[in-house]
Amino acid sequence: MNGLKRTEYCGRIGKKDLGNPVTLMGWVQSRRDHGGVIFIDLRDLTGIVQVVFNPDVSPEAHRIAHSLKDEYVIAVNGTVKNRPEDSINEKIPTGYFEVMVDSVKILNESDPLPFPIEDEIDAGEPIRLKYRYLDLRRGPMRERLIARHKLMQTTRAFLSGEGFFEIETPFLTRSTPEGARDYLVPSRVNPGKFYALPQSPQLFKQLLMVAGFERYFQIVKCFRDEDLRADRQPEFTQIDIELSFVEAEEVRSLTEALLVEIFDKVRGTHLPQPFPVLTYEEAMRRFGTDKPDLRIPWELSDFTDLAKEVDFKVFRSAAENGGLVKCLNARLCGSLSRKEIDDLLEEIKPYGAKGLAWIKVTENGLQSPITKFLNKGFTEELFKRTGASSGDLLLFQADTPEVVNAALSHLRNHLGKRMLPVSKDDFRPLWVVNFPLLEYDAEEKRYVAMHHPFTAPMAEDIPLLDQEPSKVRAQSYDIVLNGYEIGGGSIRNHSREVQYRMFSLLNISEEEANQKFGFLLEALNFGAPPHGGIALGLDRIAMLLSGGNSIREVIAFPKTQRAVCLLTEAPSEVSPRQLQELYLKLIPPRK
RNA sequence: GGGGGCGUAGUUAAGUUGGUUAUAACGCCGGCCUGUCACGCCGGAGGCCGCGAGUUCGAGUCUCGUCGCUCCCGCCA
Numbered sequence: 001m002n003g004l005k006r007t008e009y010c011g012r013i014g015k016k017d018l019g020n021p022v023t024l025m026g027w028v029q030s031r032r033d034h035g036g037v038i039f040i041d042l043r044d045l046t047g048i049v050q051v052v053f054n055p056d057v058s059p060e061a062h063r064i065a066h067s068l069k070d071e072y073v074i075a076v077n078g079t080v081k082n083r084p085e086d087s088i089n090e091k092i093p094t095g096y097f098e099v100m101v102d103s104v105k106i107l108n109e110s111d112p113l114p115f116p117i118e119d120e121i122d123a124g125e126p127i128r129l130k131y132r133y134l135d136l137r138r139g140p141m142r143e144r145l146i147a148r149h150k151l152m153q154t155t156r157a158f159l160s161g162e163g164f165f166e167i168e169t170p171f172l173t174r175s176t177p178e179g180a181r182d183y184l185v186p187s188r189v190n191p192g193k194f195y196a197l198p199q200s201p202q203l204f205k206q207l208l209m210v211a212g213f214e215r216y217f218q219i220v221k222c223f224r225d226e227d228l229r230a231d232r233q234p235e236f237t238q239i240d241i242e243l244s245f246v247e248a249e250e251v252r253s254l255t256e257a258l259l260v261e262i263f264d265k266v267r268g269t270h271l272p273q274p275f276p277v278l279t280y281e282e283a284m285r286r287f288g289t290d291k292p293d294l295r296i297p298w299e300l301s302d303f304t305d306l307a308k309e310v311d312f313k314v315f316r317s318a319a320e321n322g323g324l325v326k327c328l329n330a331r332l333c334g335s336l337s338r339k340e341i342d343d344l345l346e347e348i349k350p351y352g353a354k355g356l357a358w359i360k361v362t363e364n365g366l367q368s369p370i371t372k373f374l375n376k377g378f379t380e381e382l383f384k385r386t387g388a389s390s391g392d393l394l395l396f397q398a399d400t401p402e403v404v405n406a407a408l409s410h411l412r413n414h415l416g417k418r419m420l421p422v423s424k425d426d427f428r429p430l431w432v433v434n435f436p437l438l439e440y441d442a443e444e445k446r447y448v449a450m451h452h453p454f455t456a457p458m459a460e461d462i463p464l465l466d467q468e469p470s471k472v473r474a475q476s477y478d479i480v481l482n483g484y485e486i487g488g489g490s491i492r493n494h495s496r497e498v499q500y501r502m503f504s505l506l507n508i509s510e511e512e513a514n515q516k517f518g519f520l521l522e523a524l525n526f527g528a529p530p531h532g533g534i535a536l537g538l539d540r541i542a543m544l545l546s547g548g549n550s551i552r553e554v555i556a557f558p559k560t561q562r563a564v565c566l567l568t569e570a571p572s573e574v575s576p577r578q579l580q581e582l583y584l585k586l587i588p589p590r591k
Numbered sequence: 592g593g594g595g596g597c598g599u600a601g602u603u604a605a606g607u608u609g610g611u612u613a614u615a616a617c618g619c620c621g622g623c624c625u626g627u628c629a630c631g632c633c634g635g636a637g638g639c640c641g642c643g644a645g646u647u648c649g650a651g652u653c654u655c656g657u658c659g660c661u662c663c664c665g666c667c668a
Contacts, residue, residue: 036625050628070618087626095628112619115602118629122603122617126660179668199668226667350594350664406664452668561661 004075004105011047013094017080022099024049025107027137028072029117031065038065042076042099043117045142049094050083051076053101061104071110071117071137077103125552129566132557144554147266148542152219154265155239155538158258164215164241169204171197171221176516178453178506180224183234186582197223200535202452203520205242206492209531210523214244219538228561230550231484231540235559239541241489242533248475248491251532252277252431255479255487259429259541266545269427275479277431288326288409290435293483294428296416300326300408301385303378307398312373314355318398325398328408329386330415333393334360344395347414351406357396361388370396413483424547429481434458437474438505446507451476453502454520455490456532462498469505479536486541489534496524 007023026044038053053065061076068074078101089095114131115123119139128135135141156166175182175196182196198204200222208216218240225234239258243251256275263269276294283290286299303326307319315325345356359368359382366379374382388394395411397404416422437457438447447469449455457465461472475491493499499521503513514521542554552558559565579586 030628030630032627032630034625034627034630035623037627038625039627039630041628052626054625056625084626087628089628091628112601116618124597124603124660127602129660177668180666202668224667227665229667230662232667346595352664449668455668560659562659564659566660 002105006075009046010042010044010049011094013049013080013097013099015097017097018082019080021077021079021102023075023077024051024099025075026073027110027117028068028070028074030070031068033066038062040065040068040074042074047094048092050089050098051078051101052098053104057100058102061101064104064106065101068106069110069112071113072106073108073110075105075107076101126560126566129552129558129560132567136556141553144542144546144548145556147546148538148554150266151262151538151542151545154262155217155219155258158261159215159217159241162215162254164217165213166218167208167213167216168218169198169201169208169220173198173204176203177508178449180226183223183225186584188582191583199224200238201240202454203517205240205533206454206520206528206531207523209242209244210526210528212244212529214529216243216533217241228559228563230552231543233539233551233555233558234563236551237538239487239536239538240533241535242531244529244531246491246530246532248433248477248532251489251491251534252477252479255489255534255536256429258536259479262541263427263545269425271427271429275429275431277433280432280435280473283432284405287412288328288405288407290432290478291480291483291485292409292430293413293416293422294430295422295426295482296412296420298329298331298412298416300328300405300412302326303381303385303396306378306381310374310378312370314357315373315396315398318400318404323399324401324404325396326404326408327382327386328395328412329388330393330395330411330419332391333415333419334362334391336393341393344411344415348397348407348410351410352403353397353399353407356407357398359394359396361390361392361394363390427481427544429479431477432480433477434473435476435478436470437461437472437476437502438469440470447505449502449506450474451488451490453506453508454492454499455502456493456498457502465501465505475532477534479534481541481544484540484544485537486544487534487536489532491530491532494524494528494530496521499524 004023006025008017010024010026013022024042024044026042029041029043029048032039036055040051040053041048042051053062055062076099078099080097081100083096083098113134114127115121115134117134117137121138136145160166172185172195175184175194180199182199185195185197187193187195201218201220205216220238220240221235222238223235226232228234256273260271260273263271280290283292285302288300302324304319304324307315307325310316319325341356341358345353348356357370359366359371371379382388382394386394395408397407435450437450437455439450441448451474455474455476458473458475464472477489478485479487493502500510500513503510539551539554543551546554548554557565557567564570
């Protein structure tokens, strides 16, 4: 840069600089050439300031300014001046000042851009991802990544202050059964063997508890080779926490304090404590989901008992065959037209819904195609259980419990966000606790762990492990915010016996358990303290903090839904030589 | 694995019942302009209508297939 030294940032030019010489460096945001005087908005990390090239002040600088184009990188020397009174720009923080340029140096040129560097942009996501380094020059992207930085720094400061140690764990580790599909890494020095990238540092953090660190945390990448969603990337970041000598309540109150601190420090939002705590059973009953969005003040009510008595076949057969009949009271949605209500069925078909029964509550009574089937007892209870009043819309599902809950909770979210003033500045956290320890996997014909296989059952449910495994509740907890699961954890099994019982319920023999998890099981034999922890989804928290709809917006270099990086074009083919070194041979994909 | 939406200049979009040379805005290139800040004015270039078949005298438009992006279901302990 020929010994040039920047003396101030563009966004920080102010009264203090008036009359002083400054050297600024940055990018050409825009050029306004009046034939005579030329204005440039110069941008750096901190903002923009107008720099002025006047041929009467410096003919040489003015000549160079003619050749400047968008996103050229330049250094300017000049003097800070007040703008003429009629030229003040109130829209930018430096709008009262400008820099009259004496000399300018072009540090680098730029090709014409694929899209403009502006806050509001209408370019599509693919082009933004291909040129992510340009997309990240835009103010909103910069702010989101800076907020993410603050989130990480706040977390580190808070947890360090609480006596936690940040300890790294391996990325090249062993593949274990259960859970998500692993990303595998072939080992060159061990032909035919593979590492797996961790789905989470779960086992290592438990080993750190056995090692006596008592309080561990890590901000760490995790890898899961599963299909992507707006809130799911194949590599994502967790705030991973584990503590010894604690029970669930302590992990929860620590997590609450951390989240309160994060929301305060990063966006100045106060989260009221304590967070509500719902059992899994209660969440499913009242909201039909284990991650309800509490910004929507609607609940479900159960009519399965009464449905057995009514003359409406859809209701009665569901109720008699182990299904559920539930109702969502979409308050004040009675204004929806017949067609709008019919269209709702399309919304819930993906969840297996086959129909949608509805009742409008009007001042003149109930209006519905199904009231003629309902007996008096049913309609009386209708008001009691749903709290319905005039103007409300009651939506019914009668089907298997899974379909009923999925469909109604989707309608609750869908209609709630459409009909209610649900704000992204409104944050409603809650805990959902005591999930079932196990769920039956019909495909594999065995139980699988709902959280993970190291989760401890609730002490009072241990007797049920043999008779009714599906009724056993876990000492587990999810933290939910505005309909997103932003974290989950549990108290772990520190007893080797209980851990073996868990494996046997999962249909994993003692021999297999020893082979695959032997290192953990053995560690439990050497004075493992009672311990538990939680993992928070940093990307999702960052997304919610910045009001986004996708975690891609808070990840510097995210992947597309096909798990491709449009910037680097990863994944890519590799050379035959690389494959040979790894003793790998490709099999063409089945058609 | 399945369902929905989208794919047309560099970018974002329009494009009628299938019909002449595929439009517009921004951007880009050239010229003019000494107080603009979405600067303004004049002129110009720029197209594999995602790709491939098919129907048709004729396809951006209709059909089938395929690829890509996206949202969702399954999947994600």
